[in-house]
Each structure stands twice: as C-alpha cells, then as structure tokens.
Amino acid sequence: MRDLGAEPTQSSAAIQAEAETSSGTSYSALSQIGYYLLHERMLSIGLFMLIALLALWLIGGQIVDPKLADPISGPQTASPQSKYWLGTDFNGRQVLPLMVHGAPLTLRIGLFAGVFGLGIGILLGFLGGYMRGPVDAFIRIISDVFITIPSLAVLVVVASTIKESAGLSVNMMGLIVASLSWMWPTRVIRAQVLSMRESNYVEVARLNGMGDLEIIFRELMPNLFPFLAASFVGAMASGILAAVGLEALGLGPQHEPTLGMTIYWSLYYGAVISNWWWWYGPPILLVAWIFISLYLIAAGLDKWANPRLRQSL
Amino acid sequence: MSITYIGARIGMFILVVWLATTVIFFLPRIASDRNPVRERLVMMAATGNLATGMEKVVAAYEEEYGLDQPLYLQYIRYLSSLVRGDLNYSLINYPTRVWDMIVQRMPYTLGLVGISVLTAFALGSLSGATLAWPGAPKWLKGALPVFLTLSPIPYFMLAIMLMFLFAVRHQWQPEWWPLLPLAGATSVTTVYDGWNMDRILDTIYHSILPAMSIILSQIGFWALGMRGMMVTTQGEDYVTLAQMRGLKPSRVFSLYGMRNATLPQLTSLALAMSLIFSGVILVEVIYRYPGMGTLLYNAIAGFDYFVIYGVVFVLIVMVAASTFILDIVYPFIDPRVRRAA
Numbered sequence: 048m049r050d051l052g053a054e055p056t057q058s059s060a061a062i063q064a065e066a067e068t069s070s071g072t073s074y075s076a077l078s079q080i081g082y083y084l085l086h087e088r089m090l091s092i093g094l095f096m097l098i099a100l101l102a103l104w105l106i107g108g109q110i111v112d113p114k115l116a117d118p119i120s121g122p123q124t125a126s127p128q129s130k131y132w133l134g135t136d137f138n139g140r141q142v143l144p145l146m147v148h149g150a151p152l153t154l155r156i157g158l159f160a161g162v163f164g165l166g167i168g169i170l171l172g173f174l175g176g177y178m179r180g181p182v183d184a185f186i187r188i189i190s191d192v193f194i195t196i197p198s199l200a201v202l203v204v205v206a207s208t209i210k211e212s213a214g215l216s217v218n219m220m221g222l223i224v225a226s227l228s229w230m231w232p233t234r235v236i237r238a239q240v241l242s243m244r245e246s247n248y249v250e251v252a253r254l255n256g257m258g259d260l261e262i263i264f265r266e267l268m269p270n271l272f273p274f275l276a277a278s279f280v281g282a283m284a285s286g287i288l289a290a291v292g293l294e295a296l297g298l299g300p301q302h303e304p305t306l307g308m309t310i311y312w313s314l315y316y317g318a319v320i321s322n323w324w325w326w327y328g329p330p331i332l333l334v335a336w337i338f339i340s341l342y343l344i345a346a347g348l349d350k351w352a353n354p355r356l357r358q359s360l
Numbered sequence: 361m362s363i364t365y366i367g368a369r370i371g372m373f374i375l376v377v378w379l380a381t382t383v384i385f386f387l388p389r390i391a392s393d394r395n396p397v398r399e400r401l402v403m404m405a406a407t408g409n410l411a412t413g414m415e416k417v418v419a420a421y422e423e424e425y426g427l428d429q430p431l432y433l434q435y436i437r438y439l440s441s442l443v444r445g446d447l448n449y450s451l452i453n454y455p456t457r458v459w460d461m462i463v464q465r466m467p468y469t470l471g472l473v474g475i476s477v478l479t480a481f482a483l484g485s486l487s488g489a490t491l492a493w494p495g496a497p498k499w500l501k502g503a504l505p506v507f508l509t510l511s512p513i514p515y516f517m518l519a520i521m522l523m524f525l526f527a528v529r530h531q532w533q534p535e536w537w538p539l540l541p542l543a544g545a546t547s548v549t550t551v552y553d554g555w556n557m558d559r560i561l562d563t564i565y566h567s568i569l570p571a572m573s574i575i576l577s578q579i580g581f582w583a584l585g586m587r588g589m590m591v592t593t594q595g596e597d598y599v600t601l602a603q604m605r606g607l608k609p610s611r612v613f614s615l616y617g618m619r620n621a622t623l624p625q626l627t628s629l630a631l632a633m634s635l636i637f638s639g640v641i642l643v644e645v646i647y648r649y650p651g652m653g654t655l656l657y658n659a660i661a662g663f664d665y666f667v668i669y670g671v672v673f674v675l676i677v678m679v680a681a682s683t684f685i686l687d688i689v690y691p692f693i694d695p696r697v698r699r700a701a
Contacts, residue, residue, distance in 0.1 A: 192372075194631060196380040197679045199638035200672040201387065207660055207668055208388035208396050226387075288514055295516055295642050297660050310520075314646070319523050320542065322530070331520060335513045342512035 090347025096340035100150065100333075107147035115144035116304060127325050134325035137316045140304070146329050149304040152217050153287060154337070156305070159221030160228040160286020165279045168232025173263060175233075176240025183237070190233045198227040198285075199292050206298040215300045224289040231285070232278035239274050243267055277348040284341040291334060306330040369687045376680040378439075381673065385438055389431070397421065397665045400451065414454050447670035452662050458670035461655060466674070468545060469651035472567060473640050476574035477629075483575070484582025485625055489618050491583065492590030507580030516642035519573035523646065526569060541566045543648040570647045574640060585628055589621035596620075623694050630686040634679045641675070 114120065121135040128134070133142035175186035205223055209215060243249060244267075252266050268275075293299055294307030295314070313319075313327035388396075401418050423429075441448075447458035484507075490496050491504060510518065527542040545566045546552060552559040593599060594617065602612045644653030652671050659667035691698040 188375075192376050192379050195376045195634060195680060195683050196383075197634035197638050197675055199641065200675045201380065201383055203656065203660070203668065204384045204672055205387050205391055207663075207665070209391055223391075284512070291514060292516070292638060292642055295645060296657055310517075314520075319520060319528060322528055324524060327520060328524075331517050334517060338512040338514070339509060 087347045087351060089343045090351070093340045093343025093345075093347060096336060097344070100154075100336060100340070104147060104151050104154075108151075111144045111147045113144060113148055115141045116148045120144075124321075124323050124326070126323075133329055134323075136309075136313065136323075136326045137318075138312075142309075142325055142329055145304050145309060146306075146333060149306050149309055149330065150333055150337075152303055152305040153290065153307065153334070155217060156221045156224060156290045157283040157287040157337075159218070160225045160289075161279045161283035163222075163225035164228030164232050164282030164286070165275065167229035168236050168278055168282070169275070171229070171233040172236025173240055173267075175237045177244060177259070177263070179241075183241075186233065186237065190230045190237075193227070193230045194234070198289055201227060202289055202293055203296065203298060206293050210298055215298070217300050217303050217305060220290055220293070220300060220305075221286075224286040224293070227289070228282040228286045231281055235274055235278055236271065239271055240267060243270060273348045273352040277345050277352065280341050280345045280348065284338060284345070287334075287337060287341075306334050310334075365691070366688070369684055372687075373680050373684045376683075377677055380676045380680075381439065381442060382435075384669070384672065384676075385435055396663075400663050400665060404451065414449075417449050417454075442673060447673065448666040450667050451664045452659075452667075458666050461667065462652060462670055462674050465650060465652045465655050468649060469637075469640060469644065469653065470678070472570060472574070472644070472649065472651060473637060475567070476571040476640070477578070477636060479571070480575040480578035481582055481625070481629060484579040485586040485618075485622060487579070488583035488586025489590045489613070489621060492587045492594065493613055493617070504580070504583060507576070508584060509580075510576050511578070511580035511584075513577060514642070515574050515577050515639035516646050518577050519570060519643045519646040522569050522573050522576075540569050545650050566647075567649070570643050570649050573643055573646075574636075577639075578636075581632075582625065585625055586621060589624055590617055593617050593621045619693070623690075626686060626690055626693070630683045633682045633686075637675060637679050637682075 118138040118140055121131050121139050121141045123135065123139050124137055125131050125135045131141050131143070133146070135141050136145070171186050171190070175183035202223055205226075206215065206220075209219065209223070249262060249266055252262050257265070290299070290305070291307040291310070294305060294311050297311060297315075299305060299308045299311060301308075307330075309330040310327055313323065313330075318324075318326045398421070401421065405418065445459060447462070450456045450458055450461060453461070487500055487504075491500060523542065526538060526540050529539060541547070546559060546562045547566075550558075550562065552562075599612060599616050602616045603609075607616075640651075641653035641656060643649070644651045645657045648654055652675065656668065656671045658664075659671065
C-alpha cells in the first residue's frame with residue numbers, strides 16, 4: 048500500500064518508447080523534456096506562471112525604488128490611487144514596492160527548502176534504496192515518523208527560541224523550514240531507487256562492468272528526473288507553506304517584508320475589519336499564485352512520471 | 361485484528377511522540393546556545409513582573425534545567441515530566457497550569473478539525489467517485505477545476521478571503537448578502553454559564569466560516585484522489601463481473617467501487633493529519649477562535665514559553681493519536697488487512 052514502487056519504472060520506459068515513436072529520433076533527456084513541455088498543459092501553465100512571477104520581480108526590481116517600501120514613504124493607509132498604485136499600509140509603506148521587494152524573499156525561503164530537501168532526499172533515498180538491509184529500514188522508519196510529526200509544531204519551538212535570543216532573518220527562516228523538508232523527497236526517491244535497481248537495464252549495466260556510482264549517475268538519475276523535479280517543487284511548496292504559517296503566528300523576520308510578514312502585519316493592525324483590502328489582498332494573491340503554479344508543475348511532473356494518471360485525467 | 365497489529369501501531373504512536381519531543385528538546389539547543397526560558401524568567405524578575413509564588417517555579421526550573429545541569433539529566437527530567445503530564449505553569453497567568461488552559465481550548469480545536477475533515481472527506485470522495493463513474497453531472501465536472509485551484513492555497517489564506525467576502529460589509533454587496541461572525545466562538549453580547557443548546561447553536565454559527573475555509577481547500581484534493589482510484593477500480597474484473605451479474609448500478613457503485621477506492625484515501629488522510637492540524641491552528645488565529653491555535657498565538661506574542669511548549673506537545677500527541685485511530689479503523693474496512701493482521 049505505502050510502497051508506490053513498481054509502476055513508475057515501467058512508465059518511464061513507456062514514455063521513452065512514446066517519445067521515440069513520436070519524434071522518430073533516439074531518446075535523449077532533452078527531447079523528452081521538450082516533448083513533455085509541449086504536450087503537458089499543467090506543467091507548461093505552471094512553469095509559465097512561475098516565470099511570469101520571476102519576470103515581474105526582475106522588471107519590477109529595475110523600475111521600482113526599494114526605498115519606497117520603507118515606512119513613511121507615503122501617507123498612512125491610503126487606498127490605491129494614481130500616485131500609489133496599490134495604496135499604502137498602516138506605517139506608510141507603499142504596497143506595490145513592498146510586493147516587488149517581498150515576493151523574492153518568500154521565494155528564496157522556498158528555494159532553501161527545495162535545495163536542502165532534495166539534497167538530503169537524494170542522499171538518504173539512494174543510501175536506503177541502494178544499500179537496503181538495516182540502513183534502509185532505519186531511513187524508511189525515520190522518514191515515515193517525521194512525516195507524521197506536525198512540522199509546524201516543531202518549527203514553532205525552534206523559531207520562538209531563536210527569535211528571542213538572536214532575531215530571525217530571511218536566511219535563518221530558510222534554514223529552519225529547510226530542516227524539515229526532506230521527508231517526502233527521501234520517501235519518493237527511495238521507493239524509485241528500490242524498484243529501479245531491480246530493472247533489466249540496471250542489470251545489463253552491471254553486467255557490462257559499470258560501477259555503482261556510474262550506474263547511479265548514468266542510469267538511475269536520468270530516469271529519476273521527473274521524480275527529482277517533483278520532489279524539488281514539493282519541498283519548495285512545503286517550505287513556503289511552513290514559512291508563511293510561522294509568519295502568520297508572528298514568528299517571522301521582523302525587519303524584512305516577506306509576503307507572510309506583510310500578511311501578519313496587516314492582520315496585526317486589523318486590516319480586514321478596517322477594510323484595507325489593498326494591504327493584505329496583494330500578498331495573499333501572490334502567495335496563492337506561487338502555490339498554484341508549484342502545484343501545477345508538480346501535478347504535470349507526476350503525470351509525466353506516471354502515465355496511468357495521464358489516462359485518467 | 362491481532363495483538364501484534366495493535367501492538368505495532370501503539371509502538372509507532374510512542375515512537376512518533378518520543379522522537380518529536382526529542383527533536384523539540386535538542387533542536388533549539390543546537391540552534392542557539394542561549395536559554396530563552398531562563399532569560400525570560402530573569403527578565404521578569406528584574407522588572408518586578410514575577411507573580412507572588414512564582415519564585416518556586418523559577419527555583420524548580422533552575423534545579424532541573426539550570427546551566428550547571430548536564431544535558432542528559434535535563435533531557436531525562438524533561439521526558440519524565442511529559443510522561444507525568446506535567447506541562448508546568450503559565451508565565452503570564454501564573455497560578456494557572458498550562459494543562460488546564462489547554463484542556464479548556466481542546467474541544468474547539470478537535471471539533472473544528474473533526475467536522476471540517478469529515479465533511480470535506482465525505483463530500484470530496486463522493487463527488488470524486490461520481491466524476492469517475494459514467495454519467496456524471498455537468499455542473500460537477502465544471503466545479504472540479506475550481507476546487508482544484510483552491511486546494512494548494514493555505515487554509516488560513518482562504519480564511520482571510522472568506523472573511524473579506526462574508527464577514528465584512530462592502531458597498532458592492534447586495535441587500536440579501538449573508539454576513540457571518542467575524543471572530544470568536546460565541547457572540548460577545550451574550551454570556552453563557554455552562555453548555556446549553558443556545559450556546560451550542562451559537563458556536564456552530566460562529567464556526568461556519570472557519571470550517572468552510574478548511575473544507576473548501578480540501579474538497580478538491582479528496583475528489584481528485586478518489587476519481588483516480590475509481591477509474592482504476594472500474595477496470596477491475598470483479599466490477600465487470602458484478603455488472604454482468606446484473607446487480608443494481610447503485611450497489612456496484614457503492615459496495616464494489618467506493619469501498620475499494622476509499623482505502624488509499626484513508627492512507628492519504630492519515631498522512632495529511634499533520635498538515636490539517638497545522639492548518640486549523642492558523643485558521644483559528646485568523647478568526648480568534650478560542651482553540652489551541654489562538655492560545656499558541658497569544659503565548660508567542662507574550663513569550664509564554666511553557667504555554668508554547670505545552671500546546672506544541674499536545675498538538676503532536678493529537679496528530680499521532682489521529683493517525684493511530686485511522687490505522688485501527690483501516691482493518692475494519694479492508695478485510696485483507698484484517699486477515700493479514
């Protein structure tokens with residue numbers, strides 16, 4: 048039940064076959080990616096949404112003066128108007144520059160979690176799936192247990208300790224949420240490696256005299272690509288979710304306007320009751336935008352890895 | 361269900377709680393070499409904020425967790441006090457025990473989690489199953505993408521959106537637009553002593569928006585999972601056989617299709633419990649709902665460390681317990697597990 052191992056191996060083989068017959072060229076990782084980007088609507092919409100956000104940030108960062116996101120750069124809680132496009136907050140920060148400045152901070156926290164989660168996941172997943180035996184049993188139990196533990200609860204304790212003694216920064220937040228982003232990647236990668244190492248092409252590679260590392264990098268990694276990418280995106284989303292949650296509880300960087308902190312301050316000053324929608328609306332929509340795009344990318348990658356889903360959707 | 365099956369589940373429950381509490385004990389001590397609880401106590405003493413009688417708490421704390429104590433001794437004392445259910449006193453409301461504060465809040469959190477998860481799970485699974493079966497209504501097909509779009513959005517952000525729409529008066533809202541309570545679990549103007557029907561109805565009325573924000577976010581998730589499973593189930597031989605035997609379509613749908621497709625859903629539910637509880641905690645904060653989330657929020661704002669640790673511990677136990685209960689329910693629905701167990 049919990050072992051999702053067996054199917055996807057066949058599936059990536061099936062995708063290869065499909066890619067080969069449709070394009071007529073020999074299989075390569077790049078053509079596979081290209082093929083899927085064209086044919087997988089969810090994946091391409093998700094990627095487009097994410098790229099649009101990055102473009103907005105790059106262009107916005109050039110045009111908008113970051114100083115305008117400082118307090119008293121405008122009047123108090125002014126509604127959107129020609130001078131202040133998205134209005135201003137209670138402390139006279141302009142909301143538009145606040146968003147341009149804040150969205151990349153939130154994405155950075157997500158990147159921390161994605162890189163760290165995937166890194167640990169690859170390490171533990173390969174270690175368990177390839178070594179098997181007691182090492183694998185230990186890794187499996189540990190990752191299963193940590194999935195059951197509510198990570199927000201653990202993070203609250205850590206963040207509240209650090210907040211009082213050292214103060215939180217964006218990078219610190221990234222590290223904190225990254226520390227609990229490795230369980231799902233570990234689980235997924237382990238299950239894949241476990242089933243792949245039994246497959247024929249790995250057997251052939253071994254008979255051809257390939258070493259373990261060579262097999263891992265030349266045979267397993269390319270076939271794992273959709274799973275690795277999905278794990279990365281998943282870890283990123285869970286990291287941002289944890290960070291936004293901590294920030295809503297007041298455990299975020301006090302002096303840096305991440306999206307979550309902007310939401311926290313708006314709630315702190317009762318923005319919903321006072322109907323200052325331009326203050327809390329944009330950060331909520333931006334966070335929703337990020338989550339929806341990550342969700343679409345992950346779902347698209349899932350379908351790529353598992354053709355059974357493709358038929359049913 | 362055999363003793364070994366139950367024994368293994370209990371073992372897992374204890375393992376989860378023990379590991380979580382251990383991480384909570386050591387992680388902050390690795391992350392920072394300062395002890396915030398101690399600093400807090402010293403600061404409260406220095407500013408004269410120490411309530412009478414609290415010297416005892418400080419002395420006990422020094423004795424158990426003071427810097428001169430070796431770490432392993434601190435750890436053993438920490439574990440033994442948790443096993444005894446001793447969560448210490450609140451720093452801000454001194455003579456009140458943390459455990460008493462939590463017990464007061466727990467029914468609200470459990471009620472919110474229970475009702476919203478059951479509703480979302482039932483509605484989502486049912487509509488997902490219907491979507492996979494031939495002849496699904498058009499409006500349901502149209503609704504799915506909407507719910508799927510809502511599903512990756514954190515509950516508490518949906519809570520703020522719902523608050524904007526249904527708890528605050530706007531000019532664009534027509535006359536008939538329903539407005540629901542903005543905060544709390546009972547109306548501010550009424551004082552209740554004890555629980556009676558009026559208070560229960562009032563609480564339900566105040567819980568609509570918090571519960572809706574959780575339900576709306578979850579329906580898509582359960583519907584998608586169920587639809588996928590139902591598609592697989594439809595291709596199974598036993599379903600074809602049941603249809604050929606001329607059983608009523610409704611019977612094939614519910615007993616042959618739904619029952620088998622529900623099993624993986626239950627596994628997902630067990631895995632989702634930690635996210636659900638965390639999400640509910642945050643929704644409570646938005647609506648100032650008097651559950652454990654609001655207690656945690658206030659404790660964080662006031663640096664009331666014993667309350668923070670207490671709420672976190674109880675939260676971990678509740679999540680582990682809900683997973684345990686689902687594990688125990690599972691064999692009742694799946695005879696294969698029952699026999700193997």
